[in-house]
Structure formats: C-alpha cells, structure tokens
Amino acid sequence: MDEALKHELGRQGVIATTMQELYNWGRKSSLWPLNFGLACCAIEMIATTMARYDLARFGAEVFRPSPRQADLMIVAGTITKKMAPQIVRLYNQMPEPKYVISMGACAISGGPFKQGYNVLKGIDRYIPIDIYIPGCPPRPEALLEGFMELQKKIEVQPLTGDNRPRHLNAAEPSEFPIPKFGEHDLEPSKNPDVWHPPLVNISLAGNDDSGIA
Template sequence: MAVDEGLKIELGKQGVFVTTLQELYNWGRRSSVWPMNFGLACCAIEMIATTMARYDLARFGAEVFRPSPRQADMMIISGTVTKKMAPQVVRLYNQMAEPRYVIAMGACAISGGPFKQGYNVLKGIDRYIPVDVHIPGCPPRPEALLEAFMALQKKIDAQPLTGEGRPRHLDADAPGEFPVPAQGEHDLEPAANKNVWTVPVVIR
C-alpha cells in the first residue's frame, strides 16, 4: 500500500514518519550490499581506490568486501574477462547469495573494450550473467563506480517485492542457476546464455 508522496512530506513536517514494509526492506537491502573481493584487471585498482578513504565506498554501506561468494551480494566485474576466466566468473556468480547484483565496470567488462578483436577475450560478461549496471571507461574513475553504485541503489529502491519485476529470490520460478560455459574447441560453449543475452539488432 503506497502512501501519497505529498501526504508523506506533509506528515513528515508534522513529525510523523510513514513508510511501507517494501520501502523498509529495500532500504535495508540497498544499504548493505556487500561486494565480492574479486578483481580481474586494471579496473580493480580503481575499485580498490573507491573503497579507500578518499572515495570511501563505506558511505553506501558497501565497504565489506567479502572474499567468499557465499557472503557477497554484489559482483563488480572489474576488468577484462578472458575466455579462460569466464567460466570461473559465472560459477562464482552462481555461488553468490540471493539477491545478487552485478556491476560491469569498464569497457572490457561491458564489451571486450580495446581487446574486443582478441581471440581470447569475452565480448562482454552480460552474455552469461544478468548485469545490473554497466559503466564505460578505461578504466572508469572511482567517481564513475560510485555513480554506478548509486544507480544500483536506486534500482533496488524501486524494486517491488511482489508481482512483476520482483527480486529473483522472492520468485520461486525465476532461475537461480546460470549455466557455466565450457571451453570448446574454438570458443566457449555455449557462446552466450540465450535467456540473458540476445544478439543486438542494429537499426539503421
């Protein structure tokens, strides 16, 4: 049951705080997103800088970098995902606790970046796992990562707990397991997870 925004502000002026269970739940979720202690390439250096005192990711409740996927809710794909590393990344994503989020950080993670033509580089991690926020840059500055983090928080805030678009862990039918690609003869097999990514259609 949503409360009218204007009424809420009016009540707030009178010292009455009105909220919904969904708002409280999402407030708790977005304020305690624990990232996984996991870096892939040079973007990881910027990610480390973001957690340090100058940029201070702790302000958003995300300073607790967990070295185990079991305790983490957010995966920052910080750098180039090679085809050799992709199965491990997907497997780690599968092992993370629900609800889990992914930030694809930097040009490499979102598309392959400068190494896109390389035979051994995955052209974007969103081929295998659902990515919540993409941030461009090579590497993105810590401010960009903070921006991505705030975007993710906004996304969590707006998420309904029931009905369409609810978090995966509250939806018994939603898939919890994303198939891990295997090393094939020439490429990863399958080349993409069809439920997550489809070949984009270019409209000219």
C-alpha cells in the same frame, strides 16, 4: 499516505513507511561487494574504497572474501575465456538477491582487446548485468555513480506483481550454466537466457546504401 502528512510526522519523530520501502531500504543500504578484480579497472575499484572516495558511506562497508557472503559482483577488468567459467561459478555461489556491475569497456564488450582470440566480448553473455559503467578505465567517481544507480534501482523494486525482481520470481533461475572449453571455443558460446544480441536491419534504397533502420 499524503506526502505532506508523512513529512510532518517525520518532523515529529514518527516514521511512516511501508513494508516494501523498509525491505528495499535495508537491501540498498547494505550491499556487500565481492572481493574480486580482474585487471586495471580493479585498481580504480580499490581506490573507490579508500579514504578519498569512501564507498563505505553508501553501505558497502566491507568487501567480502567469499561469494557466499556477498551480494554484489563488480566485474572490473578484462575477461579472458579462461576466467569466464570462474566468474559464472562465483556468481552461482552468491546468495539471492544478488547484483552485478559491469565496470569498464573490457567487461562490457572486450574493450581494446576485443579482437583477441582469448578475450570474452562481454560478461553479459553468461550472467545478467544490472549496471554498465563505460570507460577505460572508469574513474572512482563513475563507480560511485553506478553504485548509486543500483541503489535507486533496488529502491523502487516491487515485492509483488509481474514487475517484481528476478529473485522473487520462482520461475527465474538463480544459477546459470558454467561454460566449458570445447574444441575451438567456450561451449556454450553464450547463455540464451540472458544474452540477446541486438538486431540491425539495413535497408537498401536504390544506390544509397547508408540507410539503417
């Protein structure tokens, strides 16, 4: 429909939309986060729900105590290898469509504790991430920005075709393997379905070893 006509109808009290727009509007406006926090980033997440920032303005009215009532996991804090299996288990228990925000440097890459033997170097090794929010810790404004970016992502998702979201593709898994403690580390060390490490090619030209392709 022509946007000018759509705008004019809206002024007359007539809302013209499509099933896709209505479906995505309902999903993006009623995200229910899981009541779940790990470390200091969780304090910033809690502050985002308080009166000053009021995350409820964006539809995240109530943090749900059960993963079966939530569709958004905010991984906020340091992920130890002891906690990683529990995060994947909680994710598997969430109904589709579900989303994940990786909040803070620790959840993204291990942060300042990356060299620790007990710290996982990013939860995206095991579950798919929709939004990354860098910082140590990121402020509530950053979480609000990440939340709005997730809403924008949901708003434009097609319901059909090759670009449809994962939860509408029967070939895509809804649950992922839960890592277990092996002899030396978590097994598997990563989920190959979601973790694709970046490839860096270093070309050496003569005596100059600074070339990175």
